[in-house]
Amino acid sequence: MATAKAAKTLQDEATCPICLEYFNDPVSLDCNHDFCRACITRCWKEFDADISCPQCRKTFPQMNLKPNRKLKSIVEAARELSLESGREPETERLCEKHREPLKLFCKEDEIPICLVCDRAKEHRDHTVVPAEEAVEEFQEKIQAHLKKLREEREKLVKFQASKKKRSQENLRKTKTERQKIVSEFQQLRGFLEEQEQLLLAQLLKLDEEILKIQTENMNKLSVEMSRLTELISDIEGKYQKPASEFLQDIRSTLSRCEKGKFQQPEEISPELEKGLGDFSQKTVALIETVRKFKDTLPSAPETKGRESLGLLRLANVTLDPDTAHPNLFVSADGKSVRWAGTQQDLPENPQRFDSELCVLGCGGFTSGRHCWEVEVGDGRCWAVGLAREFVRRKGRIHPNPAVGIWAVELWGDHFQALTSPATPLPLRWVPSRIRVCLDCDRGQVTFFHAGDQAPIFTFPLASVPGGRIRPWLRVGPGSQLRLCP
Numbered sequence: 001m002a003t004a005k006a007a008k009t010l011q012d013e014a015t016c017p018i019c020l021e022y023f024n025d026p027v028s029l030d031c032n033h034d035f036c037r038a039c040i041t042r043c044w045k046e047f048d049a050d051i052s053c054p055q056c057r058k059t060f061p062q063m064n065l066k067p068n069r070k071l072k073s074i075v076e077a078a079r080e081l082s083l084e085s086g087r088e089p090e091t092e093r094l095c096e097k098h099r100e101p102l103k104l105f106c107k108e109d110e111i112p113i114c115l116v117c118d119r120a121k122e123h124r125d126h127t128v129v130p131a132e133e134a135v136e137e138f139q140e141k142i143q144a145h146l147k148k149l150r151e152e153r154e155k156l157v158k159f160q161a162s163k164k165k166r167s168q169e170n171l172r173k174t175k176t177e178r179q180k181i182v183s184e185f186q187q188l189r190g191f192l193e194e195q196e197q198l199l200l201a202q203l204l205k206l207d208e209e210i211l212k213i214q215t216e217n218m219n220k221l222s223v224e225m226s227r228l229t230e231l232i233s234d235i236e237g238k239y240q241k242p243a244s245e246f247l248q249d250i251r252s253t254l255s256r257c258e259k260g261k262f263q264q265p266e267e268i269s270p271e272l273e274k275g276l277g278d279f280s281q282k283t284v285a286l287i288e289t290v291r292k293f294k295d296t297l298p299s300a301p302e303t304k305g306r307e308s309l310g311l312l313r314l315a316n317v318t319l320d321p322d323t324a325h326p327n328l329f330v331s332a333d334g335k336s337v338r339w340a341g342t343q344q345d346l347p348e349n350p351q352r353f354d355s356e357l358c359v360l361g362c363g364g365f366t367s368g369r370h371c372w373e374v375e376v377g378d379g380r381c382w383a384v385g386l387a388r389e390f391v392r393r394k395g396r397i398h399p400n401p402a403v404g405i406w407a408v409e410l411w412g413d414h415f416q417a418l419t420s421p422a423t424p425l426p427l428r429w430v431p432s433r434i435r436v437c438l439d440c441d442r443g444q445v446t447f448f449h450a451g452d453q454a455p456i457f458t459f460p461l462a463s464v465p466g467g468r469i470r471p472w473l474r475v476g477p478g479s480q481l482r483l484c485p
Helices: 002-013 037-047 069-085 115-119 131-239 243-247 250-259 270-295 301-310
Strands: 026-028 034-036 104-106 111-113 128-130 328-330 336-339 358-360 369-375 381-388 405-411 414-417 433-439 444-449 455-459 469-475 480-483
Touching (some): 002 069, 104 131, 128 131, 328 358, 336 469, 381 444, 405 455, 405 469
Antiparallel strands (some): 026 034, 369 480, 433 444
């Protein structure tokens, strides 16, 4: 008993506290704690923070790994001891009733028996064979079964390989189609923008010509009005004179009155009117073509959601430092947050998260539709979404809609929507920038790839209740999130 306990103690001392396996190339830190070289290197690289011991949390100014040769020898001894303990000699099984070796096998009862059992009444009329003979017989049967099982496993392996190959081919096809769609729509957008600029330039030219005609007509009208005003004044003066003077040059006066008739200027030239007609026809034709193309597209809920949310102008969102966990550092402009590694000396307040590495956005939204984008970079520990105004700030929480949080998360190798339970998302879909789109009136939130506006996940209609909703971020070790302008 004492020997087994000592062996257990030796094996525990030879075990790495990170991987819980025997030390592999053991090294010592300045605090005299020991780890596998690969384990401590990977640990420090993963968390990208101050260099510290995972056991005692003591920090060091620089990485200093000292090989521990004595511990390496102890590990080898522990491995050998473990192997020796597994080589226990086989002990012959005895009959529980007669304490005799089990040398025979009863075929009817299919159990091993001893020589005394063979003479007993319960086995007297049974077929009994030597144990070695029974072993050979059953080994043949087991071998036959093993052959079939191995064949079945080989079929499954081939089937799995075939399915994997087909899935990879389909993924390559979807990737090609995605690139094709992005390229084609970029060209379409370029064409439409080019047509828009061309039509606007033509319209500007027509505007200039119309304004030119309008200016010329106004000048003509001003001159004509001055002439008529002067003529009216002269005729009125003539009208007031005595008969002898009134009748003098009466023919000339009448002639001047007849010439005073207003000559209406031309409003628009035939060429300009034809240009306006051609321009209108071209615009109508282009718009009708685009509308017909749009009408042929399926009006799936995802498409509607993308039209109504994904293409909205971005809201100006900033972070509220009064809600940030002490381990999170919020920039002065409130646009970025990173994991600080060590707790900052910040005032305690009811708004601050004290256990979860979270921060809320300032203000929030109560109605309408709003979008904002978050740059997550290549960080491996983050969550992006939104939360209710009065989400719990103290103690541990498990983010999901039931506690008032709607988000997507990447934590290590798990990309998922924080539903209850979580909904796994394909790791190949992990973006470097996420667009969050909230429709307060419909109670819906959708997450998009900010680059190509491909939807990532949608929390269904009416899943987000009324009340103030605020942007919500969770930032893990080695991650930094930035709100895009």
